[in-house]
Amino acid sequence: MKQVRWAILIPICLFILGVNAAEAAEYAVQAGGVKNGGTVYGRVIFKGTPPPPKMMKVDEDVATCGPDRPSEALLVSKSGGIKNVVLSIEGIQSGKKWDFPKEFVYDQKKCRFVPRVLLIKPKSKGVVLNSDPVGHNFHTVSKGIYNVNKKIKADAKMVVAEDKIRRSGTVRAKCDIHSWMEGWWVVAETPYTVLSDENGNFSIKDIPPGTYKLKIWHEKLGESQQPVVIETGKTTELSINLKL
Amino acid sequence: MRRTILSILVMAGLFLSSATALAAGQEVEKLYQRHCTACHGEKGDGDGPAAYLLSPKPRDFTRGVYKFRSTPTGSPPTDQDLLRTLKHGVPGTSMPPWDRLSEKELTDVIKYVKSFSDIFADQGAMEPPIAIKSPPRLTKESVQAGRKVYKEMECNKCHGPRGRGDGPSAAKLTDDWERPIRPYDFTRGPGLMKGGAAPQDIYRTFMTGLDGTPMPSFIDELTEKQRWQLVHYIQSLSPAGTKTTAPESTPTLRAVKASVDPPLDSDDPVWKQSPATVVPLRPLWARDTWVDSVKVQTVIGPKMAAFRFEWRDIRGNDEVIRPRDFRDGIAMQYIPQGKPSDYVGIPFIGMGDDKDVVTIWHWKADWEADMKKGFRDVVQKYGVTMDRMTSPADHTSDRIYLAGLAAANPLSTRQHSTPVEVLAAKGFGTLTSLSATDQTVEGRGVWRNGVWVVVMRQTLDSAPALRQRKILPVAIAAWDGDAGDRNGQKSVSQWMELTIE
Numbered sequence: 001m002k003q004v005r006w007a008i009l010i011p012i013c014l015f016i017l018g019v020n021a022a023e024a025a026e027y028a029v030q031a032g033g034v035k036n037g038g039t040v041y042g043r044v045i046f047k048g049t050p051p052p053p054k055m056m057k058v059d060e061d062v063a064t065c066g067p068d069r070p071s072e073a074l075l076v077s078k079s080g081g082i083k084n085v086v087l088s089i090e091g092i093q094s095g096k097k098w099d100f101p102k103e104f105v106y107d108q109k110k111c112r113f114v115p116r117v118l119l120i121k122p123k124s125k126g127v128v129l130n131s132d133p134v135g136h137n138f139h140t141v142s143k144g145i146y147n148v149n150k151k152i153k154a155d156a157k158m159v160v161a162e163d164k165i166r167r168s169g170t171v172r173a174k175c176d177i178h179s180w181m182e183g184w185w186v187v188a189e190t191p192y193t194v195l196s197d198e199n200g201n202f203s204i205k206d207i208p209p210g211t212y213k214l215k216i217w218h219e220k221l222g223e224s225q226q227p228v229v230i231e232t233g234k235t236t237e238l239s240i241n242l243k244l
Numbered sequence: 245m246r247r248t249i250l251s252i253l254v255m256a257g258l259f260l261s262s263a264t265a266l267a268a269g270q271e272v273e274k275l276y277q278r279h280c281t282a283c284h285g286e287k288g289d290g291d292g293p294a295a296y297l298l299s300p301k302p303r304d305f306t307r308g309v310y311k312f313r314s315t316p317t318g319s320p321p322t323d324q325d326l327l328r329t330l331k332h333g334v335p336g337t338s339m340p341p342w343d344r345l346s347e348k349e350l351t352d353v354i355k356y357v358k359s360f361s362d363i364f365a366d367q368g369a370m371e372p373p374i375a376i377k378s379p380p381r382l383t384k385e386s387v388q389a390g391r392k393v394y395k396e397m398e399c400n401k402c403h404g405p406r407g408r409g410d411g412p413s414a415a416k417l418t419d420d421w422e423r424p425i426r427p428y429d430f431t432r433g434p435g436l437m438k439g440g441a442a443p444q445d446i447y448r449t450f451m452t453g454l455d456g457t458p459m460p461s462f463i464d465e466l467t468e469k470q471r472w473q474l475v476h477y478i479q480s481l482s483p484a485g486t487k488t489t490a491p492e493s494t495p496t497l498r499a500v501k502a503s504v505d506p507p508l509d510s511d512d513p514v515w516k517q518s519p520a521t522v523v524p525l526r527p528l529w530a531r532d533t534w535v536d537s538v539k540v541q542t543v544i545g546p547k548m549a550a551f552r553f554e555w556r557d558i559r560g561n562d563e564v565i566r567p568r569d570f571r572d573g574i575a576m577q578y579i580p581q582g583k584p585s586d587y588v589g590i591p592f593i594g595m596g597d598d599k600d601v602v603t604i605w606h607w608k609a610d611w612e613a614d615m616k617k618g619f620r621d622v623v624q625k626y627g628v629t630m631d632r633m634t635s636p637a638d639h640t641s642d643r644i645y646l647a648g649l650a651a652a653n654p655l656s657t658r659q660h661s662t663p664v665e666v667l668a669a670k671g672f673g674t675l676t677s678l679s680a681t682d683q684t685v686e687g688r689g690v691w692r693n694g695v696w697v698v699v700m701r702q703t704l705d706s707a708p709a710l711r712q713r714k715i716l717p718v719a720i721a722a723w724d725g726d727a728g729d730r731n732g733q734k735s736v737s738q739w740m741e742l743t744i745e
Contacts, residue, residue: 060401060412135398137460141420144363147309148318149453151397151460158464163368164318176458177401179416
């Protein structure tokens with residue numbers, strides 16, 4: 001009888017383990033908490049002279065959307081800082097808890113996505129607004145992360161339920177009526193993920209000491225990475241150069 | 245002892261069931277590889293070797309994004325949804341109906357297709373189908389009200405003010421793979437509505453949206469009453485009105501035996517007595533007009549078998565002298581050997597596969613014209629002599645300039661003994677012309693008042709399958725030279741059964 005019992009027990013155990021593994025895999029970092037962690041403070045700088053932004057033709061609902069506008073795909077400050085760069089530290093096994101907002105808000109205002117780049121975690125819930133007096137086709141494109149296409153009429157909204165954003169990665173947002181509208185949702189893999197501000201500055205806090213990979217993503221400049229060393233209680237300063 | 249036996253039995257049972265599961269898995273993999281891989285790719289990424297010939301492109305299964313669903317936007321389709329697409333195909337595209345595969349085989353293929361994306365295993369992503377009630381009656385008032393809804397919902401921005409697919413945003417639309425895509429022109433009628441043309445189908449299409457395309461879901465935008473009003477308005481835009489066509493299915497061809505051999509003359513009375521089947525064709529590269537159907541008849545005499553093809557073509561193209569000229573043509577492929585009874589046993593529709601050779605008879609309008617009027621090229625037609633080819637007398641013998649002819653390429657010959665080229669193929673990209681001695685299919689084509697009628701004929705000694713077999717798998721392709729059709733740009737049928745009485 002013994003063998004039979006094992007034959008039943010082993011698959012059950014595997015099943016339970018499997019489920020746990022799957023749940024853990026959803027978030028790469030165990031929320032073990034960090035005491036006296038290190039900080040990365042840095043700046044992302046555009047190397048060379050940024051090209052003049054492409055003019056986007058506004059040829060639909062001009063009364064609401066306004067005139068032709070420069071593309072915001074690459075925003076470089078006067079001193080060369082790049083906005084909307086996503087920076088994340090990879091390879092941390094156990095660290096801080098997610099400190100991302102509980103719910104996100106993504107707006108469509110004057111036929112523009114606000115913010116242009118949204119940073120969220122997997123399984124986030126949130127709401128997509130339409131603050132315009134015209135309708136939008138809120139359409140997302142991704143590799144199986146979150147793909148919807150929904151008409152949101154004037155002053156209406158769309159709720160994104162908790163389990164819809166399936167995993168980390170990038171999701172492109174577009175509107176099929178207003179072809180110039182561009183937006184991105186970056187679904188972070190770890191809580192150690194931040195967005196650079198309009199001067200290209202960023203900081204990542206509470207990092208357990210160690211040597212890690214800093215992953216850098218920008219919608220137009222692509223993906224790159226560089227090593228980063230974190231020491232207990234110290235701030236590591238970084239200057240990151242990106243070019244086209 | 246009993247325990248040991250029991251555990252051995254349990255183990256054996258487990259082993260056997262997994263072995264049969266494995267065998268079934270291999271079976272369905274073979275089925276997918278045979279019929280689906282050429283377009284949808286071995287990895288299901290929609291990038292098979294034939295994909296470049298197709299528009300719209302074959303579905304990339306790896307993203308788990310599907311157009312034709314009963315579920316809300318963002319949610320994967322149900323098995324029933326996938327089954328519907330497989331059974332009926334997608335009208336106006338290269339996806340044919342697979343209605344002759346068994347339900348079991350289709351279910352297996354669906355399981356296999358689903359395995360390319362993990363979204364189907366994600367309980368959070370799955371949502372139940374949108375419930376659709378029976379439609380209310382269409383009235384003048386509901387159509388009028390629907391017209392208002394159409395405008396309020398800004399359908400006109402893509403589909404145009406009169407539903408012709410020509411709205412201001414139409415020209416700039418792209419799908420999720422950044423490929424240009426066109427909004428549907430409702431005035432083309434219900435037959436080409438990809439999501440189906442019944443009132444419930446139209447309702448479903450705008451409620452679910454077509455994920456991966458610019459067509460959004462309108463699920464939260466409309467009251468139940470408005471939704472049906474919109475359906476009625478869409479129906480009213482179609483020239484067929486509320487008439488809906490049945491989903492496409494694969495027809496069966498019937499050959500009749502005759503006591504005398506069938507002639508090449510397409511007006512011969514024998515053709516009046518033999519049954520005709522209208523074979524629907526689908527364009528591999530979608531466009532506004534194509535050869536959408538061919539009427540096919542088959543007569544088998546004591547020594548000869550003949551096929552008669554009749555199709556509409558507004559202009560006969562039998563001259564290919566200028567670089568922009570392309571010929572009209574019709575071709576038939578069949579499997580000379582092998583078991584014929586089902587799709588599993590037949591090779592891939594795109595020219596067979598490595599296990600089964602297909603034979604192709606390809607009638608070419610310009611070859612026929614060359615036979616009737618004599619060979620023509622730039623010199624004969626325009627009196628133009630090219631550089632260095634100093635005179636017509638000179639260049640016919642100047643083999644340096646006529647490499648094909650010099651190499652005895654059968655396609656370069658100027659004296660055709662028949663307008664039909666006989667070819668063999670065993671898989672996509674393997675098309676081969678048979679040797680001169682095997683070019684034994686006769687043909688004759690007549691273009692009259694916008695209609696081509698072509699008869700192709702061969703002796704039963706050269707095509708023994710037509711004598712021996714009771715059922716023969718046959719498929720048809722047609723080329724419209726006016727539309728620039730050539731080679732892989734053509735319209736094709738699915739495999740059909742030719743039953744021989």
